[in-house]
Amino acid sequence: MSKRPSLLAEIEPALFNYFADYAHEVREASKKKPPPQVPLGPLTVFIENFFGQFFRVALKTTISGFGSAAREKAVRARLKLEADSPKPEETILLISSYETYCGIHPDVEQERSVPDEDETAMEVQVTLLESFLPELLDRIEAWADASQESLVEPVQAAREHLEAAKADLGYE
Numbered sequence: 001m002s003k004r005p006s007l008l009a010e011i012e013p014a015l016f017n018y019f020a021d022y023a024h025e026v027r028e029a030s031k032k033k034p035p036p037q038v039p040l041g042p043l044t045v046f047i048e049n050f051f052g053q054f055f056r057v058a059l060k061t062t063i064s065g066f067g068s069a070a071r072e073k074a075v076r077a078r079l080k081l082e083a084d085s086p087k088p089e090e091t092i093l094l095i096s097s098y099e100t101y102c103g104i105h106p107d108v109e110q111e112r113s114v115p116d117e118d119e120t121a122m123e124v125q126v127t128l129l130e131s132f133l134p135e136l137l138d139r140i141e142a143w144a145d146a147s148q149e150s151l152v153e154p155v156q157a158a159r160e161h162l163e164a165a166k167a168d169l170g171y172e
Contacts, residue, residue, distance in 0.1 A: 011053045016154035018046035019161035026165040038169075040128060044108055046158075047136070051098050058091050058147065063098075066105035074098050090143035097136050104132070129166055137162070 144151035
């Protein structure tokens with residue numbers, strides 16, 4: 001008899017502490033001359049664990065990675081929800097964010113395994129810090145307002161940590 005992974009009742013608010021960890025790493029690195037590139041590890045750990053928990057909590061299913069099969073499973077789930085009435089817009093948008101992450105995941109993995117100053121690594125960092133993560137946090141907050149209010153404050157704190165890290169990295 002195979003054992004199914006247990007489904008979570010809610011997303012763990014402590015998951016958002018990874019943003020504080022990343023901001024701390026950036027702050028410490030910015031004190032060095034020249035400042036080294038800070039690996040995106042805490043942020044990617046957050047993203048991947050958040051989506052794992054989100055699918056278990058919101059959709060009562062599991063995901064198995066970020067490849068094409070997992071992305072197709074997410075597309076099917078999103079299309080099914082889009083056919084529902086009323087449409088759970090916040091959930092649909094988070095599934096869409098997962099699909100986007102699946103598309104950039106190979107580059108994220110490359111940056112995580114061989115962090116360097118090359119153009120692809122910098123593009124991954126810019127994509128995550130400037131567009132993907134701010135949008136993801138907005139979508140999580142909207143979903144949390146509707147589905148799990150205990151996440152609202154951690155999301156807001158995560159946003160503040162992300163903005164502090166971006167400022168320390170020289171992003172405007």
